Amino acid sequence: MAERRHTKQRALRPEAPARPSRQLTVRQVITAAPSPAPTIPPRPHGNLDTATAEQIAVIADQVWPVVQSRSWERRAGLRVLLALLAEHPGQTWQERWLASGLDAGTTQVRDLFALPTQREHAGHALKVLFCLRVIRPSLPAFRASRFKHYFQFFEAAQADPALDRFLELVEQTNTSPHYKRCARMDIAGALTTQGIELADLTAEGLLHHAIETRRGRYGAGYEHHIGHLAWQVLHESGHFPSSVPATLRGAMRAPAMTPAELVDSYQLVNRDVAEMLTRYLTRRSHDLDYSTLRGLARDLCDIFWREIETINPAQADLALSEGSVR
Numbered sequence: 001m002a003e004r005r006h007t008k009q010r011a012l013r014p015e016a017p018a019r020p021s022r023q024l025t026v027r028q029v030i031t032a033a034p035s036p037a038p039t040i041p042p043r044p045h046g047n048l049d050t051a052t053a054e055q056i057a058v059i060a061d062q063v064w065p066v067v068q069s070r071s072w073e074r075r076a077g078l079r080v081l082l083a084l085l086a087e088h089p090g091q092t093w094q095e096r097w098l099a100s101g102l103d104a105g106t107t108q109v110r111d112l113f114a115l116p117t118q119r120e121h122a123g124h125a126l127k128v129l130f131c132l133r134v135i136r137p138s139l140p141a142f143r144a145s146r147f148k149h150y151f152q153f154f155e156a157a158q159a160d161p162a163l164d165r166f167l168e169l170v171e172q173t174n175t176s177p178h179y180k181r182c183a184r185m186d187i188a189g190a191l192t193t194q195g196i197e198l199a200d201l202t203a204e205g206l207l208h209h210a211i212e213t214r215r216g217r218y219g220a221g222y223e224h225h226i227g228h229l230a231w232q233v234l235h236e237s238g239h240f241p242s243s244v245p246a247t248l249r250g251a252m253r254a255p256a257m258t259p260a261e262l263v264d265s266y267q268l269v270n271r272d273v274a275e276m277l278t279r280y281l282t283r284r285s286h287d288l289d290y291s292t293l294r295g296l297a298r299d300l301c302d303i304f305w306r307e308i309e310t311i312n313p314a315q316a317d318l319a320l321s322e323g324s325v326r
Contacts (some may be wrong), residue, residue, distance in 0.1 A: 032208040035202045042191075057078050064156060074121070074124060084112065094135055105143065109122050127221075131158075131192075142189060147290040150189075153187045155167065177297075182226070187201070189209065190205060190206055202240075209227065210231075228287070231248035259293070260274050262281065262297040263281065264307075266301035272317070
């Protein structure tokens, strides 16, 4: 008697190869943080930490050629600004900059000079010092200066092939010139304030720059556009890992907590156990997506250990008594 099958049932074919399992790409949720500082900071024109105003001016004239009258103004600005910084303790211009209090960003350098010409020249000199990597400002100090077209000045001084490639990719995007300028300014600002080259800019670093720019309202009305195009270009070019969200909006949607922050959120009484769970979750965090890690933290800290502390507040380790288990 012939075997009967449902007309819509497919015959089993043992010889057919098994379908490969579907590979899922786990989206990495990142935590905003400045990019790690390189061992050797960028010095596109050599170490100028202790250079004189004249030495810096000579390099500036090579990077940004100007007519003789403007060159004189540049030298004048560097002299008065470095003389001001020299009044503060430190071996380098960066140390004196920090000692001066100007890095807080509450005072514009221009405002320290009375004469209009000195104000203008000092502002230009400060831009030179930032672009030549003589001084690394904080984000508030950088934004307080309100430089015009800073990104163009910065790009010309860097001798950074990765940055040059980024500029080419930005120019190829199908968007308005305004947003292209914004992307260039975002990167120039992030590299300046974090003291890095483009190769060292992490997704965490750009996320940090975007969030802090919004928080400080440093975008001159464009805070909500900060970082979007720059992030897109860096992601599509492979600069960021593929597991990083493809858009800045996606990266900002659900900020991740570190394993320590996850454990601390449950306010466990026994700090030794809390430390043990933090170490365990830290190890597991390299293999798990954030949603799974957060669920594991809830199971271990809330459902398991907080229940143990409720039953037996004196429980000090995982050697549970019979009464605790019941």
